[in-house]
Amino acid sequence: MATGVQREVTAKPAVVRGLSRSFGERTVLDRLDLDIEPGQFVALLGPSGCGKSTLLRILADLDQEVTGDVEVAERRAVAFQAPRLMPWKRVWHNVVLGLPGRPDKQRAVAALEEVGLGHRVDVWPKVLSGGEAQRTSLARALVREPDLLLLDEPFSALDALTRLKAQHLVGELWKRHGCAILLVTHDVEEALLLADRVLVMHEGRIGYDRVLDLPRPREVGDPEFVALRAELLARLGVE
Numbered sequence: 127m128a129t130g131v132q133r134e135v136t137a138k139p140a141v142v143r144g145l146s147r148s149f150g151e152r153t154v155l156d157r158l159d160l161d162i163e164p165g166q167f168v169a170l171l172g173p174s175g176c177g178k179s180t181l182l183r184i185l186a187d188l189d190q191e192v193t194g195d196v197e198v199a200e201r202r203a204v205a206f207q208a209p210r211l212m213p214w215k216r217v218w219h220n221v222v223l224g225l226p227g228r229p230d231k232q233r234a235v236a237a238l239e240e241v242g243l244g245h246r247v248d249v250w251p252k253v254l255s256g257g258e259a260q261r262t263s264l265a266r267a268l269v270r271e272p273d274l275l276l277l278d279e280p281f282s283a284l285d286a287l288t289r290l291k292a293q294h295l296v297g298e299l300w301k302r303h304g305c306a307i308l309l310v311t312h313d314v315e316e317a318l319l320l321a322d323r324v325l326v327m328h329e330g331r332i333g334y335d336r337v338l339d340l341p342r343p344r345e346v347g348d349p350e351f352v353a354l355r356a357e358l359l360a361r362l363g364v365e
């Protein structure tokens with residue numbers, strides 16, 4: 127994998143125009159527009175049921191029942207809230223599952239080492255802790271060298287400390303790989319700690335779109351951080 131290499135990617139990893147998706151009578155996405163720039167870390171917030179996962183699934187090409195235009199980088203990868211590992215394959219094999227050619231263990235090991243799981247290569251998924259399973263899922267995404275990494279609440283099932291560590295890891299991996307990331311999250315602080323840009327969905331579209339120019343590493347106590355958190359919570363109707 128392209129460890130330490132910032133790949134030159136010029137095309138936008140996602141361009142969405144007039145995207146609509148309905149389930150029966152209910153319109154979940156309503157003529158939504160979105161551009162994601164190369165290497166940009168975008169956090170997507172919004173109340174439960176507003177359509178965040180629906181949008182992510184469409185970008186991952188897991189749902190094609192849509193109207194509108196969607197162009198997404200061919201090299202994309204997804205990690206979900208539940209790691210979805212195959213219990214009958216060893217951890218390393220899970221990482222390279224679905225890649226063309228013979229399962230490449232060396233490649234899997236490199237990816238697992240990158241997420242701090244060099245010691246878990248040969249075990250079965252059932253012995254992994256929740257945080258380890260989630261990191262395996264990240265390794266599986268990164269081994270595909272994506273231009274766009276789609277993350278659907280990847281940390282929400284983790285305890286607070288493991289979650290902080292996983293957030294830090296994602297920040298580091300993003301810096302190293304230079305891929306664009308779309309992170310669906312409920313957590314305003316997580317969005318403000320990690321993202322370059324924060325989106326809030328509202329009535330089936332992007333209702334709020336803000337580029338963050340906060341210096342990194344971010345500090346939760348920083349006055350600008352505190353002000354942004356209040357602004358976002360107000361947007362989300364949590365005042």
Ligand SMILES: Nc1ncnc2c1ncn2[C@@H]1O[C@H](COP(=O)(O)OP(=O)(O)OP(=O)(O)O)[C@@H](O)[C@H]1O
Pocket residue numbers: 149154172173174175176177178179180181
């Ligand atoms: N396959 C489906 N069939 C019917 N309705 C669906 C389907 N998938 C999603 N929905 C509905 O679409 C709406 C948006 O769901 P979605 O999972 O995208 O929301 P979300 O913003 O990700 O929510 P949460 O934050 O709770 O995960 C919900 O009302 C949901 O019930």
